[in-house]
Amino acid sequence: MTQQDKRPVQYLADYRPYPFTLSETRLDITLAPTGTRVRAEIDMQPKDARNAADLMLDGGAGLRLGSLTIDGAAPDPAFVRREGEVLTIGAAALPRTAFTLATEVEIDPEANTAFEGLYLSNGIFCTQCEAEGFRHITFYPDRPDVMTTFRVTLRSDLPVLLSNGNPVASGAGWAEWHDPWPKPCYLFALVAGELVAVRGSFTTRSGREVALNVWVRPGDEDRADFALVSLIKSMRWDEEVYGREYDLEVFNIVTVDDFNMGAMENKGLNIFNSKLVLASPETATDADYERIEAVIAHEYFHNWTGNRITCRDWFQLCLKEGLTVFRDQQFTSDMRSAAVKRIEDVQVLRARQFREDQGPLAHPPRPDRFEEINNFYTATVYEKGAEVIGMLKRLVGDEGYARALDLYFARHDGDAATIEDWLKVFEDATGRDLGQFKRWYTDAGTPVVTMTEEWQDGTLALHLRQETPPTPGQPDKPARVIPLAMGLIGPNGDEVLPTTVLELTEPRQSFRFEALGARPVVSMLRGFSAPVMLRRQLDDSARAFLLAHDTDAFARWDAGRDLALSALAAGASGEAGAGGAYVAAIGRLLADEGIDAAFRALCLQLPSEEEVATHLHADRTVPDPAAIHAAREALARDLAEAHEPVLAEIYTRLRSEGPYSPGATASADRALRLAALHLLSRIDGGERAEILFGTAGNMTERMGALAALVRLGRAERALAAMRDEFGSNRLVMDKWFSVQVMAAPPETAVAIARELAARPDFDWKNPNRFRALMGALAANHPAFHAADGSGYDFTADWLMRMDPVNPQIAARMSSAFETWVRYDADRRARARQALERIAALESLSRNSSEMVSRMIA
Numbered sequence: 001m002t003q004q005d006k007r008p009v010q011y012l013a014d015y016r017p018y019p020f021t022l023s024e025t026r027l028d029i030t031l032a033p034t035g036t037r038v039r040a041e042i043d044m045q046p047k048d049a050r051n052a053a054d055l056m057l058d059g060g061a062g063l064r065l066g067s068l069t070i071d072g073a074a075p076d077p078a079f080v081r082r083e084g085e086v087l088t089i090g091a092a093a094l095p096r097t098a099f100t101l102a103t104e105v106e107i108d109p110e111a112n113t114a115f116e117g118l119y120l121s122n123g124i125f126c127t128q129c130e131a132e133g134f135r136h137i138t139f140y141p142d143r144p145d146v147m148t149t150f151r152v153t154l155r156s157d158l159p160v161l162l163s164n165g166n167p168v169a170s171g172a173g174w175a176e177w178h179d180p181w182p183k184p185c186y187l188f189a190l191v192a193g194e195l196v197a198v199r200g201s202f203t204t205r206s207g208r209e210v211a212l213n214v215w216v217r218p219g220d221e222d223r224a225d226f227a228l229v230s231l232i233k234s235m236r237w238d239e240e241v242y243g244r245e246y247d248l249e250v251f252n253i254v255t256v257d258d259f260n261m262g263a264m265e266n267k268g269l270n271i272f273n274s275k276l277v278l279a280s281p282e283t284a285t286d287a288d289y290e291r292i293e294a295v296i297a298h299e300y301f302h303n304w305t306g307n308r309i310t311c312r313d314w315f316q317l318c319l320k321e322g323l324t325v326f327r328d329q330q331f332t333s334d335m336r337s338a339a340v341k342r343i344e345d346v347q348v349l350r351a352r353q354f355r356e357d358q359g360p361l362a363h364p365p366r367p368d369r370f371e372e373i374n375n376f377y378t379a380t381v382y383e384k385g386a387e388v389i390g391m392l393k394r395l396v397g398d399e400g401y402a403r404a405l406d407l408y409f410a411r412h413d414g415d416a417a418t419i420e421d422w423l424k425v426f427e428d429a430t431g432r433d434l435g436q437f438k439r440w441y442t443d444a445g446t447p448v449v450t451m452t453e454e455w456q457d458g459t460l461a462l463h464l465r466q467e468t469p470p471t472p473g474q475p476d477k478p479a480r481v482i483p484l485a486m487g488l489i490g491p492n493g494d495e496v497l498p499t500t501v502l503e504l505t506e507p508r509q510s511f512r513f514e515a516l517g518a519r520p521v522v523s524m525l526r527g528f529s530a531p532v533m534l535r536r537q538l539d540d541s542a543r544a545f546l547l548a549h550d551t552d553a554f555a556r557w558d559a560g561r562d563l564a565l566s567a568l569a570a571g572a573s574g575e576a577g578a579g580g581a582y583v584a585a586i587g588r589l590l591a592d593e594g595i596d597a598a599f600r601a602l603c604l605q606l607p608s609e610e611e612v613a614t615h616l617h618a619d620r621t622v623p624d625p626a627a628i629h630a631a632r633e634a635l636a637r638d639l640a641e642a643h644e645p646v647l648a649e650i651y652t653r654l655r656s657e658g659p660y661s662p663g664a665t666a667s668a669d670r671a672l673r674l675a676a677l678h679l680l681s682r683i684d685g686g687e688r689a690e691i692l693f694g695t696a697g698n699m700t701e702r703m704g705a706l707a708a709l710v711r712l713g714r715a716e717r718a719l720a721a722m723r724d725e726f727g728s729n730r731l732v733m734d735k736w737f738s739v740q741v742m743a744a745p746p747e748t749a750v751a752i753a754r755e756l757a758a759r760p761d762f763d764w765k766n767p768n769r770f771r772a773l774m775g776a777l778a779a780n781h782p783a784f785h786a787a788d789g790s791g792y793d794f795t796a797d798w799l800m801r802m803d804p805v806n807p808q809i810a811a812r813m814s815s816a817f818e819t820w821v822r823y824d825a826d827r828r829a830r831a832r833q834a835l836e837r838i839a840a841l842e843s844l845s846r847n848s849s850e851m852v853s854r855m856i857a
């Protein structure tokens with residue numbers, strides 16, 4: 001680790017308020033690629049005039065300090081110390097009353113390849129300050145509980161100069177912005193560049209007109225409309241559903257090509273990874289459109305849940321992220337299909353968060369220690385954080401939730417709050433004691449709920465047991481409160497008990513249902529009412545029965561998934577013909593015209609190989625990646641052979657007609673059509689895919705066809721055509737890189753990745769391009785876990801190359817290894833070796849060092 005990276009582990013228990021209050025921050029920034037000058041004036045006051053405290057400011061090693069004054073005079077140098085990332089001014093050199101600290105620093109945005117702080121992306125100056133990026137712009141108390149108003153002057157010849165808040169004044173080469181809402185510095189942003197705006201406006205419910213701008217590079221204007229429309233929908237929805245109104249005269253969104261994450265909610269100036277804004281039918285898939293709509297909403301919703309009410313410290317990250325994900329999920333459910341959205345969200349949760357919870361990186365939604373906070377922007381903090389709120393809503397009811405949220409906004413507007421504050425609001429609004437519920441925030445791990453049934457004389461008893469496996473640092477976990485939504489279905493398919501929520505609060509608990517005429521089938525965990533793994537003895541015919549009759553769409557889909565998983569698990573352990581029940585059930589589903597396309601498409605998608613591995617591991621079986629792959633391929637082929645006529649009919653009937661629409665109905669038809677295509681391609685040699693690739697008028701179908709061709713190893717022509725047509729479109733070329741590795745047969749994937757990485761257009765310092773390739777290999781389960789260790793080695797080599805350039809990206813990608821302990825001894829040895837090579841790297845970043853040491857602990 002380098003000198004500046006040395007910093008002790010941070011503990012939640014060590015939280016202390018900042019000893020100074022800030023009343024205004026003024027920044028005057030003269031932009032230049034290698035020498036940007038930042039003048040900062042901070043008006044501040046000690047909180048306790050009698051007990052003087054040292055003034056500690058965060059400041060990265062890249063800040064070249066020019067001058068520092070207090071009320072206009074330089075302090076005695078004996079009282080000024082710069083150590084690591086902290087500048088300390090001794091209390092003796094400070095006034096006891098209000099004072100102004102002024103600093104002047106120079107920074108080098110062009111050299112900033114980590115994309116944290118101020119950097120240049122294709123000639124556009126932009127910033128990323130969450131979580132601790134502001135310290136790379138100027139000396140400052142870089143912590144979320146220090147809030148103040150900002151006044152910013154930007155100086156540059158570039159035509160567009162943006163910062164937070166409202167525009168105050170501008171002239172040739174300068175612009176002034178004022179943000180009247182006190183905020184922590186992680187929400188600061190500036191943008192300067194040659195940009196054009198796609199403009200709109202929104203009138204708030206109290207009649208204020210807000211100017212909306214989506215800023216893109218000239219030439220991209222025709223791909224920004226969807227984002228603008230999504231923004232307007234989000235603004236309206238937040239007023240209607242949460243009563244939240246926007247609070248500035250202008251809302252700016254800027255797209256940049258180099259961005260470590262998806263997007264950022266800077267006050268009034270959201271900055272987006274261009275892949276989450278730019279879309280046209282020819283270049284973006286249905287999934288891209290859905291994600292753009294969701295992320296635009298997510299960032300907008302942060303204006304209240306994140307900005308007006310922020311986090312006291314970074315341990316509370318899920319206070320804003322869990323809630324904002326929950327809100328964007330609600331929004332998407334309202335805009336599209338609630339049932340489909342729920343199933344999609346659970347798929348993501350199981351694939352990413354359950355996986356995280358099973359391995360060495362498991363942590364609670366609210367961690368209590370970290371070395372590098374950027375390593376905690378995880379599926380647990382985001383997606384599980386949202387699930388926890390969903391459970392809370394289920395426990396207190398919709399009305400209780402609405403009352404609690406009103407109280408939250410009323411009580412904490414302008415605050416930097418904690419999870420304790422959040423739970424107290426719910427307790428005060430609903431009268432419910434949430435002491436036990438809090439464990440969902442403080443304890444890691446996915447509870448396993450085991451259910452057994454007992455049937456006698458018209459009474460059904462459900463015996464439930466909960467256990468949460470140990471996770472790092474948390475060997476024993478007490479019982480949690482688990483809301484289990486369930487229903488009962490009679491043998492004739494009628495529902496005999498509509499959805500009821502059982503509250504499991506003890507390690508073991510039984511529930512009885514009496515006076516039942518005949519033994520019903522239990523539909524359990526409806527709507528995925530809690531993020532748990534459910535274990536129950538259910539034979540394939542009962543699963544098929546639920547898939548046919550359950551009234552809850554999620555539970556119905558889940559019954560089909562269970563059937564598929566049990567077929568795949570059996571297939572992977574060498575059992576031949578294990579998928580009979582699943583294949584037959586899918587046949588009935590396909591024949592039922594009453595079932596909508598979206599649902600059928602979801603049921604036709606086999607669980608991913610990663611998911612099968614997670615399932616096996618939870619069952620204490622060592623997954624064999626090659627066997628899982630073979631079993632999945634065999635099951636896909638069985639499905640195709642058994643249902644060829646109906647699949648072919650679906651494929652032909654759902655041919656796209658008319659202009660493209662990214663809406664739920666049209667995209668569901670395309671999803672079903674492509675699911676059919678993928679199965680059919682197992683038996684038609686790829687003929688249909690070849691034709692579709694050549695004729696499709698939208699990227700969704702083209703990519704679907706291309707993936708099928710890549711899997712069959714006959715995509716050469718299609719790939720060349722795509723490169724010729726879209727070689728200059730970065731976002732499409734990211735897909736081009738990705739699909740070749742993600743869908744490649746396992747034997748060839750690593751070699752293909754190697755070849756692609758050697759191409760001159762593998763611009764690896766661009767996070768999207770790096771992720772397109774490395775993320776695709778990590779997602780190709782049998783290739784990443786290739787028996788010869790080539791997947792591990794290739795990934796480790798690139799992580800080592802990326803780490804000094806962009807530690808955040810290297811560290812995030814290293815989580816590809818998080819499941820290494822579940823595999824056989826040979827693979828474990830190879831994975832460990834790869835991780836140890838990374839650990840041994842001289843000057844390894846704090847980011848990667850923390851990740852790797854947690855993984856090999």
Ligand code: 0A1
Pocket residue numbers: 128130131260261262263264265298299321374377808
């Ligand atoms: N708050 C953003 C996510 C984000 C976090 C960190 C970043 O840079 C290191 C960038 C964005 C969100 O939830 O969308």
Ligand code: ZN
Pocket residue numbers: 298302320321324
């Ligand atoms: Zn967020």
